[in-house]
Amino acid sequence: xxxxxxxxxxxxxxxxxxxxxxxxxxxxxxxxxxxxxxxxxxxxxxxxxxxxxxxxxxxxxxxxxxxxxxxxxxxxxxxxxxxxxxxxxxxxxxxxxxxxxxxxxxxxxxxxxxxxxxxxxxxxxxxxxxxxxxxxxxxxxxxxxxxxxxxxxxxxxxxxxxxxxxxxxxxxxxxxxxxxxxxxxxxxxxxxxxxxxxx
Amino acid sequence: xxxxxxxxxxxxxxxxxxxxxxxxxxxxxxxxxxxxxxxxxxxxxxxxxxxxxxxxxxxxxxxxxxxxxxxxxxxxxxxxxxxxxxxxxxxxxxxxxxxxxxxxxxxxxxxxxxxxxxxxxxxxxxxxxxxxxxxxxxxxxxxxxxxxxxxxxxxxxxxxxxxxxxxxxxxxxxxxxxxxxxxxxxxxxxxx
Numbered sequence: 001x002x003x004x005x006x007x008x009x010x011x012x013x014x015x016x017x018x019x020x021x022x023x024x025x026x027x028x029x030x031x032x033x034x035x036x037x038x039x040x041x042x043x044x045x046x047x048x049x050x051x052x053x054x055x056x057x058x059x060x061x062x063x064x065x066x067x068x069x070x071x072x073x074x075x076x077x078x079x080x081x082x083x084x085x086x087x088x089x090x091x092x093x094x095x096x097x098x099x100x101x102x103x104x105x106x107x108x109x110x111x112x113x114x115x116x117x118x119x120x121x122x123x124x125x126x127x128x129x130x131x132x133x134x135x136x137x138x139x140x141x142x143x144x145x146x147x148x149x150x151x152x153x154x155x156x157x158x159x160x161x162x163x164x165x166x167x168x169x170x171x172x173x174x175x176x177x178x179x180x181x182x183x184x185x186x187x188x189x190x191x192x193x194x195x196x197x198x199x
Numbered sequence: 200x201x202x203x204x205x206x207x208x209x210x211x212x213x214x215x216x217x218x219x220x221x222x223x224x225x226x227x228x229x230x231x232x233x234x235x236x237x238x239x240x241x242x243x244x245x246x247x248x249x250x251x252x253x254x255x256x257x258x259x260x261x262x263x264x265x266x267x268x269x270x271x272x273x274x275x276x277x278x279x280x281x282x283x284x285x286x287x288x289x290x291x292x293x294x295x296x297x298x299x300x301x302x303x304x305x306x307x308x309x310x311x312x313x314x315x316x317x318x319x320x321x322x323x324x325x326x327x328x329x330x331x332x333x334x335x336x337x338x339x340x341x342x343x344x345x346x347x348x349x350x351x352x353x354x355x356x357x358x359x360x361x362x363x364x365x366x367x368x369x370x371x372x373x374x375x376x377x378x379x380x381x382x383x384x385x386x387x388x389x390x391x
């Protein structure tokens with residue numbers, strides 16, 4: 001039975017999982033090694049607790065199957081590739097691959113190759129990285145400054161369709177972060193596929 | 200007199216046969232048309248008004264002016280697999296409770312360009328009541344519907360008769376889960 005009758009509070013209920021959302025200014029979540037060490041499609045293990053760039057860190061919750069991911073994926077890839085030398089960029093798939101076989105590790109390898117990601121695409125094999133971040137959907141972006149604090153979270157831009165985009169939320173946030181300017185808005189939303197957490 | 204009557208009866212029979220034959224031809228033609236178009240007899244062809252544009256402001260107005268009904272709002276999209284899977288449960292809920300205090304507000308989060316795709320899906324599902332398509336950018340729309348919603352689909356909100364949010368969840372649900380959640384809010388309405 002899903003916990004859909006949970007009281008409405010600061011917690012977010014997604015299927016059978018309640019997650020507490022990370023807020024602006026919160027520190028990069030500290031996770032047990034069993035959770036923080038994620039395997040990327042190139043076979044390397046990345047420890048999220050130490051994955052930091054000179055200007056900050058960008059964590060992208062994504063996956064293969066989600067049509068919303070596909071709508072934003074090329075723009076997300078271009079942005080990730082553009083800033084991968086300054087930010088530690090990592091794309092994470094937290095979905096239960098039993099629910100969505102398209103999201104299994106082999107298919108992640110194929111997608112990374114097809115899309116030429118120049119940043120790691122890793123499997124959150126427990127779905128607990130998503131829980132630690134309070135991530136609930138794909139695609140969802142978390143940008144941390146070099147101080148390790150959450151500077152921006154939410155959407156890549158303001159439209160599913162590339163030709164209708166007016167505001168590049170995340171690109172603006174990254175530029176402001178690197179210029180030491182105020183990020184506005186620091187929280188945005190877009191519709192996306194709910195993460196299928198492993199039970 | 201007899202002859203005249205006989206003659207009249209013959210004519211009457213003749214025209215009756217013609218009328219019957221016409222009915223068979225017209226009716227049969229209609230059946231064949233339906234058959235060849237591949238449409239079920241129960242399926243409804245939707246008009247454009249069955250999918251109205253809606254903003255978050257309009258949506259919250261609908262919730263507040265439910266006429267004493269409990270409102271179930273479901274945000275979905277044709278692209279969203281769990282949304283599509285749970286959709287028949289919402290139609291079942293509507294059929295069972297629309298005359299027992301339920302106002303069902305279905306809002307597609309598909310892009311405007313995909314309106315046709317949405318209409319086709321609604322037709323397939325046998326939807327014969329007004330539903331909506333989001334006509335506001337994601338960010339504003341998601342933010343306006345409350346802090347709990349991150350934009351993950353599907354999302355379900357249940358408001359009481361006064362328009363206060365009583366239940367909310369993201370992710371798909373079974374018919375029983377929809378029904379139980381609706382009944383809890385709706386029973387409170389009835390006992391007030």
